[in-house]
Amino acid sequence: MFEPDEELIERVVRQLRRPVTVDAGLDARVMEQVRRLPARRAAGAAHAAWGWLTRPRTVPFLPLGALAVAAVFVAVVLWRPDRPSRPASVSEFGFVVVAPRATTVSLVGDFNDWDAARTPMQRVRKDESVWTAVIPLTPGRYRYAFLVDGVRWLADPAAPAARDDEYGAPSSVVTVGGS
Amino acid sequence: MTLLLAATLVALQAATQGPDPRLQRLDSISRPIVTALVDSARAAALPTEPLVQRALEGTTKRATPDRIVAAVRRLALDLGHARDALGPTASPTELVAAAAALRAGAPPATLTELRRIRRESLTVPLAVLTDLVGSGVPVDSAAAAVLSLAAQARDADLVEFRRAVERDIALGAPPASATAAAAAFAAAAVQVNAGARQQRPGPP
Numbered sequence: 001m002f003e004p005d006e007e008l009i010e011r012v013v014r015q016l017r018r019p020v021t022v023d024a025g026l027d028a029r030v031m032e033q034v035r036r037l038p039a040r041r042a043a044g045a046a047h048a049a050w051g052w053l054t055r056p057r058t059v060p061f062l063p064l065g066a067l068a069v070a071a072v073f074v075a076v077v078l079w080r081p082d083r084p085s086r087p088a089s090v091s092e093f094g095f096v097v098v099a100p101r102a103t104t105v106s107l108v109g110d111f112n113d114w115d116a117a118r119t120p121m122q123r124v125r126k127d128e129s130v131w132t133a134v135i136p137l138t139p140g141r142y143r144y145a146f147l148v149d150g151v152r153w154l155a156d157p158a159a160p161a162a163r164d165d166e167y168g169a170p171s172s173v174v175t176v177g178g179s
Numbered sequence: 180m181t182l183l184l185a186a187t188l189v190a191l192q193a194a195t196q197g198p199d200p201r202l203q204r205l206d207s208i209s210r211p212i213v214t215a216l217v218d219s220a221r222a223a224a225l226p227t228e229p230l231v232q233r234a235l236e237g238t239t240k241r242a243t244p245d246r247i248v249a250a251v252r253r254l255a256l257d258l259g260h261a262r263d264a265l266g267p268t269a270s271p272t273e274l275v276a277a278a279a280a281l282r283a284g285a286p287p288a289t290l291t292e293l294r295r296i297r298r299e300s301l302t303v304p305l306a307v308l309t310d311l312v313g314s315g316v317p318v319d320s321a322a323a324a325v326l327s328l329a330a331q332a333r334d335a336d337l338v339e340f341r342r343a344v345e346r347d348i349a350l351g352a353p354p355a356s357a358t359a360a361a362a363a364f365a366a367a368a369v370q371v372n373a374g375a376r377q378q379r380p381g382p383p
Contacts, residue, residue: 110229141279153240160310164279166237167242175307175338
């Protein structure tokens with residue numbers, strides 16, 4: 001039943017085993033054809049680079065090493081020295097100062113970048129000399145002072161004085177706790 | 180490879196944090212020096228916001244450039260000493276309060292002991308210690324009183340303690356005696372409050 005197939009295979013094998021004679025000028029003619037092709041060196045380099053970049057690779061690593069890399073990444077991305085370690089609660093704080101004959105009074109301190117224009121204080125009543133301001137503060141220790149008429153600095157008589165006052169104008173400190 | 184990645188990320192993070200735009204308010208003499216001091220503090224993992232604020236305070240108060248630079252430099256040193264005393268886990272607000280306490284004369288060992296005995300933030304205990312010294316209380320008496328209260332007292336208890344001391348001093352009591360008396364009273368109150376808190380039923 002399989003005899004014809006075996007004969008066919010035998011013939012094919014015999015044919016394939018015949019020695020082949022190649023023309024001696026074949027190599028030269030093929031290379032000549034190759035040289036005539038248009039040059040594509042830049043595209044070829046880009047193609048090679050793209051192929052190098054997109055070729056999947058196998059990178060051996062220890063699980064411990066991968067965990068260390070991930071931990072370093074998370075620590076560097078999340079860590080900021082100025083950031084509080086946990087979300088801070090905000091409390092409203094009222095500041096009061098008596099400044100007779102003042103035209104303007106500003107509350108200036110660490111909480112508003114020492115910007116005299118940021119927190120103007122309000123008179124309690126039109127004809128009185130009591131000025132107030134209420135601002136939100138997160139827990140911490142803040143230096144501040146009152147600036148009267150844009151030229152005169154007043155410390156808060158109701159608060160501790162800032163000891164390290166290097167600038168020759170008085171400041172006070174307020175400490176906001178969290179518990 | 181891990182070190183290389185970490186160094187790259189740190190460099191990228193530093194590159195993304197350019198000069199603080201608020202420092203543009205400084206004069207041309209102090210600005211580059213303060214900027215360098217802030218950069219150095221950032222590289223040393225110290226909080227930079229207090230340094231910026233101290234510089235802004237100086238420029239708002241029309242201080243001379245050399246005084247601004249000196250103040251910022253001194254605060255940077257104090258923050259470094261504060262971290263040495265409190266350890267690397269100290270928060271920025273704790274470091275600011277600790278720097279003020281050290282500047283007031285508190286021994287570094289007192290700060291380290293506070294860290295050891297108190298689980299909550301040290302900002303208020305350190306501020307109370309500084310304020311007491313500022314009120315004329317000898318630093319040893321102030322430190323002993325704060326240490327005796329810090330383990331159990333809440334921030335509000337400590338602030339109330341400081342007010343009591345200042346009130347008694349204003350009424351004529353010697354500072355050390357006023358501190359000892361107020362500390363004893365506050366300790367008793369803290370014990371009562373702590374007992375009440377323990378007996379209070381918790382959430383279901």
